[in-house]
Amino acid sequence: MSYSVIRPLFAAMALMAATPAFAAGDVAHPKQQQWAFDGVFGTFDKPSIQRGLQVYKEVCAACHGLDRVAFRTLTGVGFSEAEVKSLAASYDVQDGPNDVGEMFTRPGQxxxxxxxxxxxxxxxxxxxxxxxxxxxSLIVKARPDGANYLFSLLTGYSDAPKGFELPEGSYYNKYFPGGVIKMPPPLSADQVTYQDGTHATVEQEARDLVNFLQWAAEPEMEDRKHMGIKVMIFLLVMVGFFYVAKKRIWNNIEH
Ligand code: HEC
Structure with missing residues (x-):
């Protein structure tokens, strides 16, 4: 095969590799938000995480699991052991097999x-x-720009643009790749009643959920960041120490 024949083939292959499964123009860039957990000094907004748990429990849990989050870890965001116990007990958990080899359900622990x-x-x-x-459990980490993406997705439902063919049982959301998602818009204003009196707008519910799911994906984030800062301080002190040591050693040597 001569080069002139192969060249268009190569060009086509390069194009195929460069083109994602959906056309890049189809998906909107996530709305950029400010989050308490952003940056090196970022921390968790615990009241917001607690509200987010409520939204997950009352809305998302009907369809989505949270398989990697154990109830007991919720003490890390300000719930008491008694609250955790009663939350766990409100779920039915499958267990077993028992002495006669059968699976059974029991209240959660x-x-x-x-x-x-x-x-x-x-x-x-x-x-x-x-x-x-x-x-x-890990959705915030599993999507690029996860926190902003999740916020945008939850607040980003709208009518399809004119001429856009929306398949049966689907919804238009410009933040979802391809614009067509099969999840009905999960949030609406006042869908939950917050005990702390926070006004439950769609944006507020989405923010709280993102804070909750960010924590769920990396509960040890605060420890990681604190450790990073400590290590940096340690290294800075050591640099100063070695600088002085070097000066003292080389001072007496002629050069
Ligand atoms: C009635 C069921 C239902 C409820 C309630 C629901 N979802 Fe979904 N969700 C789905 C389905 C179905 C999909 C898959 C959509 C698809 O692939 O088209 C999905 C997909 C998602 C995705 C993945 C998007 C992606 O990038 O792949 C996220 C994140 C999500 N839902 C978050 C939530 C949150 C947060 C809530 C609660 C506020 C919620 N969902 C409530 C059914 C539901």
Whole structure:
């Protein structure tokens, strides 16, 4: 095969590699928000995380699991052991096998993780128009610019632009790749009643959820950042120390 024949082939291959599965123009850039957990000195906004748990529990948990989060870790965001115990007990957890080899359900305990709403993925798909609602434990880390993406997705539903063909059972959301998502808009104003009196707008609910899911994805973030700062301070002190030591040693040597 001569080069002139191969060249268009190479060009086509390069183009295929460069083109993502959906056209890049199809997805909007996430709205950039300010978060308490941003930056080197970022911390968790615990009241917001607690409200986010409430939104997850009352809205998202109907379709999404949180398989990697154990109830007992919630003491880290300000819940008492008694609150954690009663929250865990409000869930039915499958356990077993028992002495006669059968699985059984029992009330949840603090060491259990949030149980999945569906028995398996096929059941989840069957109940959601063929789409699988992903587990939310690590979703903030699993998407680029996860926190801003999640906030934008939850607040980004709108009518489809004129001429846009929306398939049956789908919704328009410009932040979702391709613009067509099978999750019905989950949030509306006053969908939850916050105990601390915070006004539950859609934006507020989304913010609280993002704070909650950011914590769920990396509960040890604050420790990691504190350790980083300590290490930097230690290194700075050592640089000063070695500088003085070097000066003293080389001072007496002629050069
Ligand atoms: C009625 C069921 C239902 C509820 C309630 C629901 N979701 Fe979903 N969700 C879905 C389905 C189905 C999908 C998959 C959509 C698709 O692939 O088209 C999904 C997808 C997602 C995704 C993944 C988007 C991506 O980038 O892949 C996120 C994040 C998400 N939901 C968050 C939430 C949050 C947060 C809540 C609560 C406020 C919530 N969902 C409530 C059904 C639901």
């Amino acid at each position: 603090p060491s259990d993780k949030f149980p999945n709403p569906y028995a398996n993925d096929n059941m989840a798909r069957a109940m959601n128009n063929g789409a699988l609602p992903p587990d939310l």
